[in-house]
Amino acid sequence: MFWQQLVNGLTLGSTYSLVALGYTLIMGVLNIINMAHGEIFMFGAFVGLLLVTYLKVNIFVAMAGAMVACALLGILMEMLALRPLRRRAVSDLAPLISTIGVSIFLENLALKIFGPQSQTFPSGALSGVQIQLGSIQISLVQIIILGISFGLMFVLRFWLSKTRVGKAIRTTAESIDTANLLGINTNKIILLTVALASGLGGIAGVLVGLSINAVEPTMGLSMGLKGLAVLIFGGMGNITGAMVGGLILGIAEVFTVAYGASSYRDAVAFGMIILILFIRPQGLFGSSTRKGGRF
Amino acid sequence: MTLVLDQVSKSFGGLAALGNVSFTVNGGEIVGIIGPNGAGKTTLFNLITGIFPPSSGKISYKGKNLLGIRPYKVTSLGLARTFQNIRLFGHMSPLDNVMVGAHCRTKAGVWKGLWRTPTQRKEEKRTRERAQALLQLVGVENDSDTPAGSLPYGQQRRLEIARALATEPEIILLDEPAAGMNESETEDLRLLIKKIQMMGKTVILIEHDMNLVMNVCDRLVVINFGQKIAEGTPAEIQKNPLVIEAYLGREEA
Amino acid sequence: MLNISGLSTSYGSIKAIKGIDLDVPQGSIVSLIGANGAGKTTTMKSLVGLLKAQAGQIKFLNQEIRGLAPHRIVSLGMSLVPEGRNILAGMTVLENLEMGAYQRKDKEVQADLEKVFKRFPILEERKQQFGGTLSGGQQQMLAIGRALMARPKLLLLDEPSMGLAPLVVADIFKVIQEINQEGTTILLVEQNVRQALKIAHYAYVLETGKIVLHGKAEEVAKNPRVMEAYLGGTKADT
């Protein structure tokens, strides 16, 4: 049972990692916590679901579609809820509150548009396929999620460290002023980052929606809070931290259920971040000063 | 010998900001600390006032070790400071700013403040009067409608001094008090510093305005690259070739 | 090349510079000197658009640039090496230099990189090191090298000698002179007055937000007022 539970933890954790990646990108560049990321994730799940259900597209096309739709949503959020705050000197709590506002708005918009019932992907869209590895069982979607989140982590890391735009993002993350001086159009880079993070949220939405096969408007909150916990646990703005933190949280939750009391499972995530904030406020992989490398 | 610095060093992440600086300050003196930008002068102030601890060395005040003592305790021991980049409580009135300074010399807590007990009222009255007197001393009007942050620059600098004086310090550390002041303001400042000395207080001064430094200080300590390169009276310092080099650059490259 | 007239910038209610007129002719080194808090850095930041100037004109290559976004100004050919260098601490030396050439798409970037490495061999040695691990002098070299990677027509240097050991300062000034001789116009803010005036063609003295003195560098250097501003005269105690 131990190994099966470990696999359960890893697969659960990989969904957390996937959600946390988007958080961490925005945190890294803008130094804010995007409380609306969970709701963007939820929109991604719905867009994917609608594409698969009504346009009967392939699941990967649906993922691409959800990514584009969420990226657009992210762009809207940046222009309406984040950029106006950057123009004036406001406390770092203002974006937190503003994105909470966005999250409330999006959740209720989704309730209005999609209705409160949970909806499912049509059968045959990958969900439910199981793979047996010895005594261990794992679903195909979970393998895909694990693969995609690791894949995205490596692609992101590569992209950020090797490409021109990736480097511009890192420069902006270190200092908006310096980036400006080097001739980087920082507004554009920030827009791109938010769009990218939101797009990642969209992909995560489709994948998680597929794996649990129940998509509904309030799914963003609980997933969002988990992602937030991972963000802080792994270290703000650190991609490896998001990845490892997500896996650790997943395993910790599963083991709490397996070998402890399942009713305390919900306290694990926040217990962990409270603990880490007291012991190592910068998180598992974060550096203690802003001087260290971001991402 | 009130304040003694003994072989004080500080490094940040491997980069040395101060190396083995030693000097002493005697009661009633005005001591200037000068040196080019980035020489480590403000770091020195931060070490003395306990903002962060030195990497090595000792700092003592009246024989009492200052290491590991939190800034608010250092202040209540009798060392108060101003900041290079003005750090007033911008939204509060000038009077309230000064009254905050009196915090460590007063006692009333939540309970007494709530019921305005006679002792609290007496204390409050005394604090207010003293604060008003200090505002008058530094020449800042007490206009409760103007928050400290909207005062003219020069007044803000002087208000910071009044706030530091309200802590009833024996030593006051002024970090570039004349920055951004014009000539007549600087002259007023010089008179103010002299007055503070007359009140029996010791003054340590970081300043770039050489006119002021040369005219007001009894003694100067010159810091360059985190090292003390000279110490002496203004006249001695002005003739010191090391100092001239540090300030104007070498004659020949 | 750069003509400033009536430039004013404030922080909140505090006026930091109050109507500055300044000219930087093509091919020259112009030095802006003044005490701490006089407004030198504010001037520099206003020029490149990091601070919004309230009034005045900034003409660069006969084009009004006041109010343009910083990245537009960079693309016109003006680069600032800021005070405190602003090295990208979490990126390697090589990446720092590459970011200098962010806007360039031509094929000579590599050649320019070689040039910077030739000028500062230490940077090549440490090109895979994080910028934050360099010493102060090396960081200054990196900052200058990075600015050069943009191939600026006008290079603004804000206190390049700050916090550097004398030997390094001498090196930096030599490099500045070389860069200028290779055709880049330079506006230099310095505290190291003597050095600055020695390499500059023209000089402006800034006091509490106003230009109080300007002229040919050697004339300014001889002016007693400069000496006094930096080492002070001794007035009788009152």
Next chain:
Amino acid sequence: MDVILNQYYLQIAIFVLLNAILGVSIYLTLATGQLSLGNAGFMSIGAYTCAILTVKAGLPIYLGIPIGGIAASFISIIIGFPALRLTGIYLAIATLGFGEVVRVIVLNLKVTNGALGISGIPTLGAKIGKALSALGFPHGVGGLTAQQTSNLMVLVVLLLCLSFLIFFCTRLNRSRVGRAFAAIKADESAAEAMGINTTYYKLLAFALGALIAGIAGGLSAHLTFFIGPKDFAYNRTVEILTFAVLGGSDLIIGPIVGALLLTLLPELLRSASEYRLMIYGALMVAMMAFRPQGLISEETVRFWKRKLGRGMKQ
């Protein structure tokens, strides 16, 4: 008169006052510049402590409510020591996490009855009604029904609580402690350099906020007959936060106005209930973009003072 004494309006007025008290609780922690999102957690500690004491141990309400508050502030001091080393977003998230942990613990304890919550809590109104009939007014006073009278009395009790809190805060602001709070809010390290023990005062503000949140929790338990863990979840935290955000947290009147508006608004928007929360969300975004300091700030007051002052002179 009938309109004012309509129980619906009385009830809303009661909730306005309760929320205003919660607004004061977040205001007090914000007075030192710390954003604590743990107020819902403290509220739940207060509510449960008080409900358990009054329902199960039969303690009178007037003892139960303050004890609930004290319990909340006691817990706040324990978690405050480590938590207050954190600042800004970190503190906000850690306290948010604290609220969640409290919720899970409440769900798991026997004494709190888990998700079922505690029902049948004697109401303040009923207690007052009983007291009234003991005094010889079983059918209310002066032509009012017993229910109206007791509701009115509840309103008066809450109004007294709130007035006391406002009195407390204004007195506090004009005292040595209040100046220390304001100084820490403006610039923590400068405040410390001016001789203020910042740890002590931050902890004090934190504990005072928790005390008031705990008292509000106890009051709410006795106003709603029932408490369950869901009442003190994330949504409640956000609700309390919005009081301060909308009203402004510079002055005590800010969160109170915020509580007033945000308690009345949903009632007014009942017809547009589906859009209610969307409007809420959009409002928060707009506030941050256009008026991050909230509706009422020091400038607003100064502006009106000047304007009215001029008006008086003319």
Next chain:
Amino acid sequence: MKKSLSKWFTGMMIGTLLLTTAGCGGGAAPAANSNSQGESAKLGVVAYMSGGGAAYGQSQKEGLDLAKDEINAQGKIKIDLVYEDSRGNNTDAINAVNKLINKDNVVGLIGPTLSGEMFAAGPIANQSGVPIMGTSTTAEGVTDIGEFVFRNALPESSAVPQAVKKAVEKYNLKKVAVMYSSNNDWAVSGYKTMEKALQDNGVEIIATETFADKDTDFSAQLTKIASLKPDAVMVSSLYQEAALVLKKAREIGITVPFVGTNGFNSPELIKIAGQAAEGAIVASPWYPGKENEKIKKFVADYKAKYNKTPDQFAAQSYDALHIYAAALEKSGSTTDRQKLRDSLATIKDFEGVTGKFAFDDKRNPLMDATVLIVKDGQFTELK
């Protein structure tokens, strides 16, 4: 421009403030209780219509609207419904009940959706002497609030034991695992009933696992349960979590029967869980497949109007309004709350779509439940 925009915004907000305060004082004064006959009876409905549980409120509204149209078409009595949203929130439920009683002057109330809301808002109605009937408040002790509080929702204590008993007999259960949503009052209450029923039937509980509403991952609990090899799994939760539990359980190879509380009794369960729902057992008064004219007509009408099969929330609300209509008819007044209460309490032999119905002396429903099992994607009676 920026400044003026911000000023404009502030002005707008202050305007809203003034409007709200003005609106508070100037609200329409409630009309005095009129005794005129023949007018339509005004009933208030408090339901969870926005937020996470809006699906339940929506079903209830649909059932009520359908019943209202029927009653008004019959013409014996006219009913007006005033809906208020409770958002699943106690405070809002209290405000809604207060508004309906004191501002809209309703004669009776239906709702609120959640038991917790009833615990908070029920006492208000009871104090004010307005009958209130829960259609989905199944938790223990709801009607203990007072004699104005009714419910036609079959409490778990009646339904669950039937399902457990039947399952034990049919599948010869010896040891079972139990799962429930620990942050849902209603599910916890169901779990407690379930536990007692199992004990009464001498079945051993080998594992008790919890989860939370809105959880989506049950792999850890189910892996643990699978390793213990129970004869059956009992689940107490809302349909969404129940469906996901079923799916995951089938995925990891748990093939034993599942017995659920009321949450299982929803077409959504089958919709979400699909094939995995096969073999799920639940006891319910509501069974759309029953051979009964009344039920058939209701299902057909509902389908025609809303294009879906009614769930038990819709069915019980539908019945509730019919019960109210019967009571109103009997009381002979459309405004007298006391009379309405008294006539409600005497309702007997009422034939609704959820079966034969009467109130017991504690105003709980006396009705039979049918034990259902999911077969071929349909609820069918377990015989």
